[in-house]
Structure formats: C-alpha cells, structure tokens
Amino acid sequence: SSELTQDPAVSVALGQTVRITCQGDSLRNYHASWYQQKPGRAPVLVIYGEKNRPSGIPDRFSGSSLGNTASLTITGAQAEDEADYYCNSRDSSGNHVFGTGTKVTVL
Amino acid sequence: QITLKESGPTLVKPTQTLTLTCTFSGFSFISSGVGVGWIRQPPGKALEWLALIYWDEDKRYSPSLKSRLTITKDTPKNQVVLTMTDMDPVDTATYYCARTIYGSGSHYDYWGQGTLVTVSS
Numbered sequence: 611s612s613e614l615t616q617d618p619a620v621s622v623a624l625g626q627t628v629r630i631t632c633q634g635d636s637l638r639n640y641h642a643s644w645y646q647q648k649p650g651r652a653p654v655l656v657i658y659g660e661k662n663r664p665s666g667i668p669d670r671f672s673g674s675s676l677g678n679t680a681s682l683t684i685t686g687a688q689a690e691d692e693a694d695y696y697c698n699s700r701d702s703s704g705n706h707v708f709g710t711g712t713k714v715t716v717l
Numbered sequence: 718q719i720t721l722k723e724s725g726p727t728l729v730k731p732t733q734t735l736t737l738t739c740t741f742s743g744f745s746f747i748s749s750g751v752g753v754g755w756i757r758q759p760p761g762k763a764l765e766w767l768a769l770i771y772w773d774e775d776k777r778y779s780p781s782l783k784s785r786l787t788i789t790k791d792t793p794k795n796q797v798v799l800t801m802t803d804m805d806p807v808d809t810a811t812y813y814c815a816r817t818i819y820g821s822g823s824h825y826d827y828w829g830q831g832t833l834v835t836v837s838s
Binding site for chain 1: 756763764765766769775777778779780792813817820822823824825826828829830831
C-alpha cells in the first residue's frame with residue numbers, strides 16, 4: 611500500500627517543540643517530503659529528501675525517518691507555524707502520494 | 718523566477734469532461750529531469766495526488782483515478798494539460814499544478830496558486 615497516515619491534529623505551546631509523524635510502507639524505501647499549508651494558500655515545501663530544507667525555510671524545521679515513519683519536528687514553534695502539514699512520498703511504481711494531513715495549533 | 722499558473726473552467730456539470738491547463742515559466746521540459754504534476758484538494762480536505770508527466774513523456778497516474786485522467790504536455794508552450802472525464806460533485810476541489818524533478822525524490826518545489834473547480838448542475 612502507498613498510503614501515508616498522519617495524526618489529524620496536534621497542539622504545541624509557543625516556543626516549545628512539536629513532532630509530526632507520517633506512517634507508510636513506502637517510507638521504508640523512499641524519502642518523505644513535507645509541506646506547510648496555510649488557509650487559502652498553496653502548499654509550501656519545508657523539507658525534502660527526508661531532511662533537507664529549501665532556501666528560506668527556518669532551521670527550526672527539521673526532518674527525520676526511521677523504518678516506516680517519517681517525522682517533521684518544529685523546534686521552538688512560532689505563531690506563524692500554525693498551519694496544516696502534509697507529507698508526501700512515492701511508491702515502487704513511481705506514483706506519488708500525499709499524507710492525510712496534520713493540523714498544528716500553536717497555543 | 719519560477720512560476721506556474723492553472724487555468725480552466727470554474728464550473729462544470731456532472732458527467733462533463735474537465736480540461737485544466739498549467740502554464741509555467743522559469744524552467745522547461747527541454748531540461749532533463751523536469752516533471753509537472755497535478756494535485757487537488759477538496760474544500761476542507763487533504764491534498765490528493767492525481768498525475769505527473771516528465772520531460773521524456775513518462776507519465777504516472779493515481780491508481781484510483783487512472784481510468785479518468787489524461788496528462789499531456791506542450792513543450793514549446795511550456796504547458797501541461799490535465800483532462801478528467803465523467804466529473805462528479807465529489808470532484809469539486811482546488812486543483813494545483815506543481816514542479817518536480819526526477820531523481821530528486823517525489824517532492825514538489827514550486828506550486829501554482831490553484832484553481833477552484835465546482836461540479837454542479
């Protein structure tokens with residue numbers, strides 16, 4: 611199966627650390643990428659190739675992976691980090707897939 | 718500067734065929750590895766990957782929608798066209814196109830603004 615499962619919602623206190631996970635069989639063989647999406651806006655790539663940050667993405671965003679689970683960690687969450695987050699990867703056929711999404715609330 | 722923009726009808730009737738065009742600039746299918754994909758998002762729901770075409774005409778489709786989708790490209794015009802047949806109200810969504818690079822993973826580094834398509838009679 612190429613499905614990617616995420617927790618629907620998580621909350622984090624301002625300045626604290628939150629980890630968002632993405633589970634799927636394909637993650638054992640292929641890297642995950644992560645996107646931030648704010649209401650009414652297109653997704654923005656924040657992590658690619660499991661742990662690489664595009665230019666302009668703050669270093670409080672980091673990625674990691676273990677087994678069938680990829681993680682996005684926000685260290686020192688800011689109010690502007692409140693958004694929906696999606697993982698994506700591919701399967702052995704070259705098809706792409708997105709995760710179910712996680713809504714992050716910064717308290 | 719890389720930009721992508723989606724265009725097409727905002728309203729289609731059930732059973733009709735949807736045709737969306739992605740027009741981009743700042744990169745080209747002449748370059749090896751370039752790919753453009755389509756992703757949609759129903760209101761209040763998650764992103765769903767639909768299809769992808771690479772510089773070499775290699776195409777990939779969502780297994781669940783493969784029978785309804787066709788993706789093509791026009792290299793000189795810097796355009797990618799997605800057609801989806803037999804539209805249904807559940808296909809109401811914002812449709813995005815985005816760039817990917819073969820071999821770098823499955824990530825999309827540049828996205829269009831999206832276009833909302835409503836399916837209703």
